[in-house]
Amino acid sequence: MIHNAQLIKQGAEAKVYLAPFCQRQTIIKERFTKAYRHPTLDKKLTSRRVVQEARCLSRCQKARIDTPTVYMVDTENYLIYMEYIEGYSVREYLVTPEGQTESAQTKVAQEIGRALGLMHNIDVVHGDLTTSNLLMRSETGGSVVLIDFGLSYVSQLVEDKAVDLYVLERAFSSTHPNTEAMFEQILKAYGESGKASKQILKKLEDVRMRGRKRSMLG
Ligand SMILES: Nc1ncnc2c1ncn2[C@@H]1O[C@H](COP(=O)(O)OP(=O)(O)OP(=O)(O)O)[C@@H](O)[C@H]1O
The missing domain is CATH 1.10.510.10 (Transferase(Phosphotransferase) domain 1)
Known part of the structure; x- marks a missing residue:
């Protein structure tokens, strides 16, 4: 995880951090893998959900609906970097x-x-x-x-x-x-x-x- 990240929410499915990234405060949402699922299936499902979330955010943004801007998606580590809304x-x-x-x-x-x-x-x-x-x-x-x-x-x-x-x-x-x-x-x-x-x-x-x-x- 990024240096200086501050955990702001630990949910059942994801952890949400606030961290400096490219010189601005950024939200980093990290999805968990599920230990009870088969590792290959789990990787596939978790990264699919990360992509789905990022896609829906971008789709809204394109239509000029106010949503956090997606800065980066890391499907290997199940992370979405997005705009921090103060x-x-x-x-x-x-x-x-x-x-x-x-x-x-x-x-x-x-x-x-x-x-x-x-x-x-x-x-x-x-x-x-x-x-x-x-x-x-x-x-x-x-x-x-x-x-x-x-x-x-x-x-x-x-x-x-x-x-x-x-x-x-x-x-x-x-x-x-x-x-x-x-x-x-x-x-x-x-x-x-x-x-x-x-x-x-x-x-x-x-x-x-x-x-x-x-x-x-x-
Ligand atoms: N872009 C953002 N800017 C500011 N605060 C945010 C942002 N995204 C999330 N947060 C804060 O973090 C909290 C948790 O985020 P979010 O609701 O996305 O995660 P979650 O409920 O744990 O995830 P999920 O429901 O997808 O499992 C929000 O209620 C909000 O307080």
Whole structure:
């Protein structure tokens, strides 16, 4: 690992470091290999996931969706070097109500909805939308950046995109009480910026219904 790297998150699947690289602070995400898998298969699967994550990040960036710029991919060591976003997460923003105005919250919701609409337009499904995976750039006064494409993939399916939104809705309702109105604003902005967004929002109603049935059945 790079000299002076500081571990900032140790997850179940990856370690995330902050380290100087080419004279700037850089995020280095390192995926683990799994000891229980056959070594050859494991190498293949782990490097495939690294490539998939980097590809989805680059695909978003090409479409001008604010995501960390990928500087380098090292498939031998399962590393992605990417831009460090100085800022805070939407989760942190929402749990610190001081200084939050209604209009500022509306702006954040509109940016999230727009970013998700654009991402789904290019058929990227994030796969793990939570308020921790939405960062706000300090530099620009809090514009929204999408991060953690570790579970992302390319799909044209309306169902996959609706489930993506549903995952975020559940994250909002379980982590942030009284944010139903904000989530509605996210969906409104999403509806205005996505190509097939009306169809996807319709599908979201079915996905919600299934979710409710499942929780009723326990
Ligand atoms: N580009 C970035 N800029 C700033 N902070 C970042 C960046 N990427 C990740 N982080 C920080 O590191 C944390 C963990 O990163 P990430 O969510 O990508 O990893 P993970 O959840 O462990 O990975 P995965 O879900 O792919 O297994 C984030 O919540 C965020 O705080």
